[in-house]
Amino acid sequence: MVCALRAIWERVRDDRVLLILLAAFVILQIAKPASVGELFARIDRHTILTLAGLLMLTRAIDQSGFLDWLAQRLLRAFRTERRLALLMVTFAAALSTLLTNDVALFAVVPLAQSLARIAPVRIERLIIFLALAVNAGSSLTPLGNPQNLFLWQHSGMGFGAYVVMMTPVTLALMAMLLVVCAFAFDSRALHFQRQGPRHDVRWPLLWIALALFAVFVTLADHGFAAWAFAGVAVVLLAVRRNAVLGIDWLLLAIFVLMFVVLRGVAGLTEVRAVLGHFDFSNGPMAYGGAAVLSQFISNVPAAILLAEYSQNWPALALGVAVGGFGLAVGSLANLIALRMAKSDRIWWHFHYLSVPFYLVALLVGYVALKWV
Structure with missing residues (x-):
């Protein structure tokens, strides 16, 4: 028991994001104490349960050996690093338009890691581009991410009208x-470092995981995340226990603290008083406010908070879309991708690329605002 607790402490101690959130939580509780009930109310249980279920399913798919098998075939078809990177980025963006940006990441990041196990792919760089790709691609449809779904439902727009509104900025960001x-990737040929598994794919485990994945996403999209999570956990505990017990529990803890801390900050009287001084009914102000505020409290809370001050839905939608770039906290998908990379250096490398991209995207979004 002592050894287990020591191992947990060492992981917590080495996780800077978790330590920052814990410190922010303590400061927030000192400045404005909240009851246990209020803290639990801030947690988006649907998101947490969905994330936990996806972690289990992607781990099961990874343990089936299928991703190594698929990686070999991709490398035979796309023999240069540039072609492979462009394929992965395009695939991730397309997937995120229908399955949300976090679900898309859980599909493509493990595949990218499988590629890196058998060929000299620059995996950190590829994961960074995959994170940016799902942020760009998910901006197109109401299904792409939570903030789009929230704004679409409150705006009263039709599905097609929303897609038409977001098409110019999405195409510009993807271009x-x-x-x-x-x-960022050159045309050097990729050669196998080793021969990956050829006949050791655990097909029964793969088919079970894929079937569970389809049912899970359907149930979660219809608001039954708790039942979906419970079903996945029960089945995988029976067929592949480590797919449940071996997931990244600290990632779940980080997301819980993200909701508690960021929603606590967004609800501060001082924050609301400051926002009350701005006229967010104005398009450029609503756009800029959403894009900038996302950098500090993430784009989902920013959309929810600013919707109380503005009904300029196009400006808010464009703002939170752009706000997903820049700092890692701008989008929860960024945090998922960077955590899955399991590298300390990637956090710095991500910002070297994402912050300049955000600054250019700000201008792109502002131009797009003139056309909606």
């Missing part, structure tokens, strides 16, 4: 990203 990606 920018693909150009940068083409320069």
